[in-house]
Amino acid sequence: MADADYCELCDLPLSQCVHGRPEPVPPPAPAPAPRTPRVKAPPRVPGTRAAAAPARSTAPRKWTSPEELRPAILATLQDAGGELDAEDVFEQLEERIGERLRPGDRETNPQGELRWRAAARKARKALMDDGLVDAAPGVWRLSDLGRRTVTPEA
Numbered sequence: 001m002a003d004a005d006y007c008e009l010c011d012l013p014l015s016q017c018v019h020g021r022p023e024p025v026p027p028p029a030p031a032p033a034p035r036t037p038r039v040k041a042p043p044r045v046p047g048t049r050a051a052a053a054p055a056r057s058t059a060p061r062k063w064t065s066p067e068e069l070r071p072a073i074l075a076t077l078q079d080a081g082g083e084l085d086a087e088d089v090f091e092q093l094e095e096r097i098g099e100r101l102r103p104g105d106r107e108t109n110p111q112g113e114l115r116w117r118a119a120a121r122k123a124r125k126a127l128m129d130d131g132l133v134d135a136a137p138g139v140w141r142l143s144d145l146g147r148r149t150v151t152p153e154a
Contacts, residue, residue: 007019044129044130046130046131046132046145061102061104062102062103062104063102063104063105063107063115063116063119064097064100064101064102064105064115064116064119065119066119066120066122066123066126067123067126068119069093069097069116069119069120069123070123070126070127072093072096072097073089073093073120073123073124073127073133073140074127074132074133074142074146074149074150075096075150076089076092076093076096077089077133077140077141077142077146077150078142078147078150079092080092082141082142082146082147083139083140083141083142084139084140085138085139085140086138086139086140089120089140090117090120093120094116101116105119124140127146131143131145131146132145132146132149133146134146
């Protein structure tokens with residue numbers, strides 16, 4: 001081989017020398033996947049109800065939905081002067097709607113609570129989100145808006 005085939009810095013053939021080879025070109029970075037923009041839900045307006053979800057099935061429900069308990073909860077609180085302890089709410093609510101409860105309502109959910117009571121707690125949360133019930137630990141209390149919007153229930 002000729003002298004031109006050897007590196008002047010390390011005396012190795014140019015084919016083996018790091019000085020005689022050009023830097024490898026890094027592969028191009030993959031293009032990031034296009035992101036789907038997040039869409040925020042519109043804010044809830046107190047005193048309004050959210051749109052009902054489309055029905056999933058035509059089979060009869062096995063237990064009472066939280067939406068069905070909302071009017072009874074409001075009427076129970078109204079009859080009690082606007083405020084009750086949680087356990088008293090459940091007792092009076094059961095007296096008010098006991099005959100309308102479905103057979104599955106008296107079963108326990110996976111957490112060990114009666115299904116109708118769990119549905120009542122979910123209904124209370126929705127009423128709080130709508131501004132009709134005030135949040136207070138252990139107490140269910142109608143808000144001023146709730147007192148104005150309650151209609152007597154049979």
